[in-house]
Each structure stands twice: as C-alpha cells, then as structure tokens.
Amino acid sequence: MATTSITIRMDENLKKQAEALFEEMGLNMTTAFTIFTKAVVRQHKIPFEISVDVPNAETLAAIDDVNHGRNISRTFHSVTELMEDLDA
Numbered sequence: 351m352a353t354t355s356i357t358i359r360m361d362e363n364l365k366k367q368a369e370a371l372f373e374e375m376g377l378n379m380t381t382a383f384t385i386f387t388k389a390v391v392r393q394h395k396i397p398f399e400i401s402v403d404v405p406n407a408e409t410l411a412a413i414d415d416v417n418h419g420r421n422i423s424r425t426f427h428s429v430t431e432l433m434e435d436l437d438a
Contacts, residue, residue, distance in 0.1 A: 365379075
C-alpha cells in the first residue's frame with residue numbers, strides 16, 4: 351500500500367494535548383488520524399456527533415439583558431420596522 355503525506359494546521363496547544371492523550375492510548379498522531387479517517391470512510395459520516403457549543407458567559411448575559419429589557423436602545427415590533435430604522 352502506497353502512503354502519502356498530509357499537512358494539518360491546528361492550535362499548538364490542542365496538538366500537544368492530543369499527542370499526550372494519543373500517547374497514553376499507545377498511538378501517535380498519524381495512527382489516530384488514520385483510525386479516524388477509516389471510520390469516516392467506512393461509515394460515510396463523521397463518527398461522532400457535532401453540535402453547537404453552549405453559549406459563553408458574555409452571550410448568556412446578552413440574552414438575559416434582552417429577556418429583561420436591559421441595555422436595549424429601542425424595541426422593534428416587526429422586521430419591517432427594524433429595516434426602516436436602519437435605512438433612516
């Protein structure tokens with residue numbers, strides 16, 4: 351079987367964490383990515399659920415502000431009203 355090289359860019363800290371974890375499993379980065387890629391090809395999908403992250407503290411605070419009417423410059427009753435205000 352012929353092999354080829356690939357280049358992957360990722361956060362340096364993430365790479366170090368992954369390498370440490372893979373080492374504990376007796377794997378190196380190449381073997382781990384090969385296992386992942388074989389699972390993708392075999393299953394025809396990403397072999398784990400991908401979901402949206404839980405909002406961070408700043409976003410949660412902004413949602414709370416809106417829900418309680420704080421820090422809002424003006425309330426709009428429709429999208430049309432909002433768009434008219436933006437055009438003005």
